[in-house]
Amino acid sequence: MKTLDAVLDRIDKDIDQSVERLFALLRIASVSTDPAFKDQCRIAAEHVAADLKSIGFEATVRPTAGHPVVVGKSNGVAGPRVLFYGHYDVQPVDPLNLWKTPPFEPRIETLPDGRKIIVARGACDDKGQAMTFIEACRAFKAVTGKLPLPITMMIEGEEECGSKNLFGFVRDNAAEFKLDLALVCDTAMWDQKTPAVTTSLRGLVYEDVKITCADRDLHSGVFGGAAQNPLRLLSQILGEMWDDKGRVTIPGFYQGVKDLPADIKADLKGLDLTAEKFLGPIGLKKPAGEQDRMLIEQITTRPTAEINGIIGGYTGEGAKTVIPGEASAKVSFRLVGEQNPENIRDAFRTFVRTRVPADCKVEFGNFGLAPPIQLSFDNPALTKARTVLGEEWGHKAVAVGAGGSIPIVADFKNVLGMDSLLVGFALDDDRVHSPNEKFDLKCYHKGIRSWARILDALSAS
Amino acid sequence: MKTLDAVLDRIDKDIDQSVERLFALLRIASVSTDPAFKDQCRIAAEHVAADLKSIGFEATVRPTAGHPVVVGKSNGVAGPRVLFYGHYDVQPVDPLNLWKTPPFEPRIETLPDGRKIIVARGACDDKGQAMTFIEACRAFKAVTGKLPLPITMMIEGEEECGSKNLFGFVRDNAAEFKLDLALVCDTAMWDQKTPAVTTSLRGLVYEDVKITCADRDLHSGVFGGAAQNPLRLLSQILGEMWDDKGRVTIPGFYQGVKDLPADIKADLKGLDLTAEKFLGPIGLKKPAGEQDRMLIEQITTRPTAEINGIIGGYTGEGAKTVIPGEASAKVSFRLVGEQNPENIRDAFRTFVRTRVPADCKVEFGNFGLAPPIQLSFDNPALTKARTVLGEEWGHKAVAVGAGGSIPIVADFKNVLGMDSLLVGFALDDDRVHSPNEKFDLKCYHKGIRSWARILDALSAS
Numbered sequence: 001m002k003t004l005d006a007v008l009d010r011i012d013k014d015i016d017q018s019v020e021r022l023f024a025l026l027r028i029a030s031v032s033t034d035p036a037f038k039d040q041c042r043i044a045a046e047h048v049a050a051d052l053k054s055i056g057f058e059a060t061v062r063p064t065a066g067h068p069v070v071v072g073k074s075n076g077v078a079g080p081r082v083l084f085y086g087h088y089d090v091q092p093v094d095p096l097n098l099w100k101t102p103p104f105e106p107r108i109e110t111l112p113d114g115r116k117i118i119v120a121r122g123a124c125d126d127k128g129q130a131m132t133f134i135e136a137c138r139a140f141k142a143v144t145g146k147l148p149l150p151i152t153m154m155i156e157g158e159e160e161c162g163s164k165n166l167f168g169f170v171r172d173n174a175a176e177f178k179l180d181l182a183l184v185c186d187t188a189m190w191d192q193k194t195p196a197v198t199t200s201l202r203g204l205v206y207e208d209v210k211i212t213c214a215d216r217d218l219h220s221g222v223f224g225g226a227a228q229n230p231l232r233l234l235s236q237i238l239g240e241m242w243d244d245k246g247r248v249t250i251p252g253f254y255q256g257v258k259d260l261p262a263d264i265k266a267d268l269k270g271l272d273l274t275a276e277k278f279l280g281p282i283g284l285k286k287p288a289g290e291q292d293r294m295l296i297e298q299i300t301t302r303p304t305a306e307i308n309g310i311i312g313g314y315t316g317e318g319a320k321t322v323i324p325g326e327a328s329a330k331v332s333f334r335l336v337g338e339q340n341p342e343n344i345r346d347a348f349r350t351f352v353r354t355r356v357p358a359d360c361k362v363e364f365g366n367f368g369l370a371p372p373i374q375l376s377f378d379n380p381a382l383t384k385a386r387t388v389l390g391e392e393w394g395h396k397a398v399a400v401g402a403g404g405s406i407p408i409v410a411d412f413k414n415v416l417g418m419d420s421l422l423v424g425f426a427l428d429d430d431r432v433h434s435p436n437e438k439f440d441l442k443c444y445h446k447g448i449r450s451w452a453r454i455l456d457a458l459s460a461s
Numbered sequence: 462m463k464t465l466d467a468v469l470d471r472i473d474k475d476i477d478q479s480v481e482r483l484f485a486l487l488r489i490a491s492v493s494t495d496p497a498f499k500d501q502c503r504i505a506a507e508h509v510a511a512d513l514k515s516i517g518f519e520a521t522v523r524p525t526a527g528h529p530v531v532v533g534k535s536n537g538v539a540g541p542r543v544l545f546y547g548h549y550d551v552q553p554v555d556p557l558n559l560w561k562t563p564p565f566e567p568r569i570e571t572l573p574d575g576r577k578i579i580v581a582r583g584a585c586d587d588k589g590q591a592m593t594f595i596e597a598c599r600a601f602k603a604v605t606g607k608l609p610l611p612i613t614m615m616i617e618g619e620e621e622c623g624s625k626n627l628f629g630f631v632r633d634n635a636a637e638f639k640l641d642l643a644l645v646c647d648t649a650m651w652d653q654k655t656p657a658v659t660t661s662l663r664g665l666v667y668e669d670v671k672i673t674c675a676d677r678d679l680h681s682g683v684f685g686g687a688a689q690n691p692l693r694l695l696s697q698i699l700g701e702m703w704d705d706k707g708r709v710t711i712p713g714f715y716q717g718v719k720d721l722p723a724d725i726k727a728d729l730k731g732l733d734l735t736a737e738k739f740l741g742p743i744g745l746k747k748p749a750g751e752q753d754r755m756l757i758e759q760i761t762t763r764p765t766a767e768i769n770g771i772i773g774g775y776t777g778e779g780a781k782t783v784i785p786g787e788a789s790a791k792v793s794f795r796l797v798g799e800q801n802p803e804n805i806r807d808a809f810r811t812f813v814r815t816r817v818p819a820d821c822k823v824e825f826g827n828f829g830l831a832p833p834i835q836l837s838f839d840n841p842a843l844t845k846a847r848t849v850l851g852e853e854w855g856h857k858a859v860a861v862g863a864g865g866s867i868p869i870v871a872d873f874k875n876v877l878g879m880d881s882l883l884v885g886f887a888l889d890d891d892r893v894h895s896p897n898e899k900f901d902l903k904c905y906h907k908g909i910r911s912w913a914r915i916l917d918a919l920s921a922s
Contacts, residue, residue, distance in 0.1 A: 202682070206780040215744035221663070221865025224795050225765035226740065226756055228749040231790075232703065232768055239700030242693065279687065283676035285820035288689040295687055304686035307693055308783050309774030314791055319667040319828035321793060321865075322769050329692075330775055332782055334685050359746035367780035404682020404782075 003144060004456045010139045011448050018135045018448060019108070019118065019441070021051070025088070025127050026106040026120040032067055032089035033161045041067040041157050044088045048155050051134065055141045057153060064165035067157030071176075074137075079149040079459045081179035083418070085408065086130030086186065087159035090122035091433045098435035108441065116441040124439035125432040129185040129424055130155060132447035139452055148459040152179060156408075159186075163408050170411050178416045181381055181458075184409060185451070187424030189443070190271060190398050195389040195450065197382060198422035199375040200301060200401035201409055203335030205344045206308075206368030209234075209352055210328040212361040217313075218323040228360055230327035231312045237355045238329060241305050246290045248305045248333075250351045256338030257303055261377055267398055268296050300401030304334045332368065334403065341369040370407045371414065381421050381458060388453035389423070392446060423454065464605060465917045471600045472909050479596045479909060480569070480579065480902070482512070486549070486588050487567040487581040493528055493550035494622045502528040502618050505549045509616050512595065516602045518614060525626035528618030532637075535598075540610040540920045541842075542640035544879070546869065547591030547647065548620035551583035552894045559896035569902065577902040585900035586893040590646040590885055591616060593908035600913060609920040613640060617869075620647075624869050631872050639877045642842055642919075645870060646912070648885030650904070651732060651859050656850040656911065658843060659883035660836040661762060661862035662870060664796030666805045667769075667829030670695075670813055671789040673822040678774075679784040689821055691788035692773045698816045699790060702766050707751045709766045709794075711812045717799030721762055722838055728859055729757050761862030765795045793829065795864065802830040831868045832875065842882050842919060849914035850884070853907060884915065 011018070030044035031037040045061045048070045052059035057072030067089060075081075093103040101107055106120035118128060140148050154177065156166050170177060187198040211230040218227050243249050260268070273296040275287050289298030298304075312327025314320035333344050349364055356362045375382055377399065389397035402422075409420045425447035431437045472479070491505035492498040506522045509531045513520035518533030528550060536542075554564040562568055567581035579589060601609050615638065617627050631638060648659040672691040679688050704710050721729070734757040736748050750759030759765075773788025775781035794805050810825055817823045836843055838860065850858035863883075870881045886908035892898045 204782070206782070213745060218743065219865065220765075220767045220769065220793060220795065221863070223743070223760065224767050224864055225750040225759040225763055226736075226748045227743065227745055228747070229767055231771050232699075232749075235696045235768060235771070236700035236703070238693075239697035242697070275687075279820075282679065282684070282688065283820075284674060284688055286689070286818060287687045288693075288818075289686040298686040299684065302686055304681075306681045306685050306690055306782075306784055307696060307774065308681065308781060309776045309785070310692050310696070310771045310788070311776035313768065313770030315770045315772035315789070319791065319793070320769060321665070321667070321767075323767055324770070327771070328776070330780065332681060332685075332780070334681070357747060357749075359740075359744075402682070403685055404680065 004453065006143045007139045007452045007456070008449055010143050011135070011452060014139065015445050018131070019444070021135070022118065022128060022131045022444070023106045025131065026122055027104055029104045030089050030122070030157065031092050032158050034092060038067070041089060045070050045157055048088050052153060055134070055138045056147065059153070062169070064169050066165040069157065069166065069169055070153065070155040072153035074147045075150045077146055077148065077150060080181055081150040081152070082458065083152045083154060083177055083179045083182045083412070084133050085154050085182055085184045086133065087126045087156045088130070089157040089160050090125070090127065091160050093121050093435070095435065100436055117438040118441055118444060119436060119438045121437055123437050124426050124430040125437065126159065126186050128439035128444055129426065129447070132425060132444060133183070133185050133451045135448040136451035136455060139448070140455065148455045152177065166408055167411055170408070171415055174416060179418060182409070182412045182418050182420040184406065184420050184422045185424050186406060187402060187422045188426035188428070189424070190400060192427060193393065193395045195393045195395065195397040196400050197385050197389070197397055198402045198424070199377065199382065199399040200336065201373040201405055202300070202303070202401070202403055203339065203341055203372035203410070204332060204368045204370045204405045205335065205341050205348070206330070206332040206366065207345060207348060208328065208330055208365035208367060210326055210363045211356060212326040214323070214325045216325050218325070220321040220323050223323055227323055228357060229323050230360070231324060233356060233360065234310065234312065234327050234329055237352055238307055238331065240355070241351070245292065246288065248303070250305070250347050252343065252347045253303065255343070256340065258337050260301055264377055264399055268400070269294060271296060271398060299403045301336055303336050303339055306332050308332050335372040336401070337372060337374060339372060341371050345369060370405050371410050373409050373413060373420070375419055375421070379419060381419070384457040385421055385423060385454050388457045389450055392450045392453055423450065425450070465914065467604045468600045468913045468917070469910055471604050472596070472913060475600065476906050479592070480905070482596070483579065483589060483592045483905065484567045486592065487583055488565055490565045491550050491618065492553050493619050495553055499528070502550060506531050506618055509549050513614060516599045517608065520614070523630070525630050527626040530618065530627065530630055531614065531616040533614035535608045536611045538607055538609065538611060541642055542611040542613070543919065544613045544615060544638055544640045544643045545594050546615050546643055546645045547594065548587045548617045549591070550618045550621050551586070551588065552621050554582050554896070556896065561897055578899040579902055579905060580897060580899045582898055584898050585887050585891040586898065587620065587647050589900035589905055590887065590908070593886060593905060594644070594646050594912045596909040597912035597916060600909070601916065609916045613638065627869055628872055631869070632876055635877060640879060643870070643873045643879050643881040645867065645881050645883045646885050647867060648863060648883045649887035649889070650885070651861060653888060654854065654856045656854045656856065656858040657861050658846050658850070658858055659863045659885070660838065660843065660860040661797065662834040662866055663761070663764070663862070663864055664800065664802055664833035664871070665793060665829045665831045665866045666796065666802050666809070667791070667793040667827065668806060668809060669789065669791050669826035669828060671787055671824045672817060673787040675784070675786045677786050679786070681782040681784050684784055688784055689818060690784050691821070692785060694817060694821065695771065695773065695788050695790055698813055699768055699792065701816070702812070706753065707749065709764070711766070711808050713804065713808045714764065716804070717801065718764055719798050725838055725860055729861070730755065732757060732859060760864045762797055764797050764800055767793050769793050796833040797862070798833060798835060800833060802832050806830060831866050832871050834870050834874060834881070836880055836882070840880060842880070845918040846882055846884060846915050849918045850911055853911045853914055884911065886911070
């Protein structure tokens with residue numbers, strides 16, 4: 001029996017215990033944003049560290065200004081050195097009354113279509129996903145007495161509140177974490193049958209813009225027609241950010257944006273993501289992005305501009321004939337390829353400034369400057385992972401882009417010079433961040449098997 | 462001695478008592494919007510009715526669904542029948558801590574420039590202004606034993622909350638109030654030296670527009686680029702309401718808008734209202750209206766479009782990468798000449814609807830549909846009033862337009878078929894609706910004298 005087959009067999013036989021171990025972690029209410037749960041976060045970190053020790057890691061709970069980071073190291077074997085990243089913290093549970101059972105009392109439920117699901121806060125994001133990797137390690141250890149590669153674990157406790165202390169932690173300890181490849185398990189499958197490797201993450205520029213005209217609110221009966229209105233300026237300026245083909249009009253915006261390789265584009269086309277399938281469930285029909293791009297490109301591999309909020313003037317019931325003195329908007333950009341966040345921020349600010357009259361004032365605030373991440377399509381680890389994922393799931397694994405950002409992955413690249421292989425087993429209906437979060441038992445089980453295959457494939461290099 | 466001279470002489474000799482009588486009215490806290498002051502409103506109404514009775518009016522306190530209307534009638538003499546309109550209610554006083562002395566304890570203060578002012582809530586708006594007319598009547602009664610014309614008084618108690626019950630009251634009692642001319646004292650002088658007759662009031666269309674795209678709020682990382690964003694639609698649609706010359710682009714918007722007669726336009730030009738004078742105090746420099754119009758036209762005789770409020774998406778501190786499901790705006794239009802409110806509302810709605818994609822939804826609410834008011838420039842009462850105001854103030858009286866609306870005046874025209882002569886003595890620095898509201902003692906005194914002259918002139922016809 002080959003080692004891998006023995007490991008997979010062990011995983012199958014041990015699945016009930018694997019679920020029990022996940023349940024034990026899910027019972028810890030490690031909500032990171034709420035100070036009331038600070039102790040629970042520490043307990044979760046210690047729980048994870050103890051578990052890692054039990055399978056041969058030298059594990060420590062490392063302090064930060066916020067919640068601690070669990071670091072585990074297992075060396076002493078040959079092969080590429082990998083850094084696994086995951087997080088033990090979870091989202092808040094409100095609104096609590098929408099949960100069918102208490103969020104920190106995990107249970108198995110059988111859906112009408114026969115799927116068995118694990119229900120709890122964190123079942124998927126990210127306790128369940130992180131445990132797929134840990135359980136794969138456990139199976140290797142049980143079968144072979146060691147891990148297949150030199151592995152460093154980094155399980156943090158602040159992902160759900162922006163990983164704000166992790167950036168400094170990684171920078172301060174760059175020598176420890178500068179390895180050959182990062183592995184991340186916090187993304188999704190394409191669908192229930194189709195595994196996916198996320199090869200790009202869009203970057204983010206998030207700006208707050210405030211326009212001030214008069215130094216006070218004005219009565220529109222007195223000043224209407226003569227006083228500049230900041231809501232009119234905001235509407236006009238922000239409304240000009242797109243042309244009638246859905247392209248962003250900010251000069252230089254598309255610099256660094258490249259077309260996909262033909263084969264990857266063909267794969268994406270083959271996924272046949274229709275507007276009906278993607279937009280139908282949210283009540284829409286027509287994609288609003290660049291008209292000459294496929295929907296799947298619009299949401300993953302093309303850059304976007306969005307207005308996330310506007311406020312100004314009177315917004316209560318009924319009428320108030322006011323011309324406000326100021327108005328504000330939140331505007332964000334998703335970046336791809338080699339778009340530079342600082343350049344995009346500057347181009348946006350110039351775009352706005354040149355449209356604000358000299359007697360009015362504009363101020364900006366920045367709440368995000370994350371560069372996009374792109375894994376080279378010919379990265380050998382990517383090729384191996386796609387191959388073995390296809391073997392496990394019986395369906396070709398697709399290389400997809402993710403519309404959102406995982407900021408620490410950008411630091412792995414920019415600070416540590418390390419690519420990340422993002423493989424995850426979440427499904428669209430997992431209700432991540434919402435009440436009744438779940439993780440398919442099949443995704444958990446085959447997720448563990450998938451990581452075993454990937455570790456085996458990587459160790460063969 | 463001519464009757465008028467005797468009346469003016471009597472006004473001068475009685476001015477201290479006139480101020481005392483105004484103070485008595487100012488001491489009643491008749492705040493109409495706050496139910497806590499309901500009794501005070503009734504007391505104010507009864508106070509006014511008693512005062513009218515004391516000078517020969519047959520006066521009654523007439524109930525409405527809200528605060529009562531004081532109606533006084535004095536007939537039995539020849540001449541044009543006039544309806545005088547004013548209001549005994551006042552604005553709330555908050556923020557109370559900004560008042561130098563209690564708002565309902567009237568006092569006389571001497572300003573550094575020597576002007577004596579009456580300080581109290583309602584000193585100007587509208588108790589002080591309404592009393593100028595009542596005191597003129599009182600002087601006539603004292604000198605001649607009767608009033609110079611058949612006069613009907615209508616002093617309402619809900620002007621500061623939209624006159625909402627007065628419209629029905631006027632309609633229901635049209636026969637009583639359908640007279641020859643309405644006189645209104647609730648407007649302003651041009652400046653401290655220059656009396657003014659307000660010959661036009663801009664109408665108002667006030668719309669609330671809500672655009673709904675997706676049936677929920679979306680994560681911009683997942684849906685950004687594909688899901689239509691209602692803030693983008695609102696910005697684009699509302700931003701298109703003006704061209705680069707400041708003209709409103711809604712088709713048909715300017716239908717019914719005429720140029721002013723050359724002599725009136727020359728008078729307005731002579732007032733030399735500069736941007737520095739008008740916009741400087743609020744921190745602005747450049748008029749934002751139609752570029753080919755004088756500033757004074759932009760604020761009084763030209764129609765406008767304003768965005769009074771926008772809200773949608775995330776508007777708190779920091780960042781939230783949301784694409785909101787819905788966004789709302791308040792948009793209002795000031796109308797002039799023969800612009801029709803219903804047509805403007807419909808044109809606006811069509812303008813918006815044709816720009817909203819088929820898979821999104823738009824809903825409208827209306828909070829105002831007041832037609833503009835325009836007194837004919839050759840109305841004989843206007844000519845007489847301008848002449849005698851010039852005699853009283855030693856300065857030619859100007860015919861100006863008011864930027865705002867007095868909705869009941871539209872009903873006097875449209876329901877009762879009656880023109881209104883709007884003469885008022887407020888000044889720009891009266892702090893109407895604000896803490897430390899005041900009325901110049903000189904404006905009160907010469908206001909009483911002005912009405913005496915106008916009544917005398919009208920009775921001579």
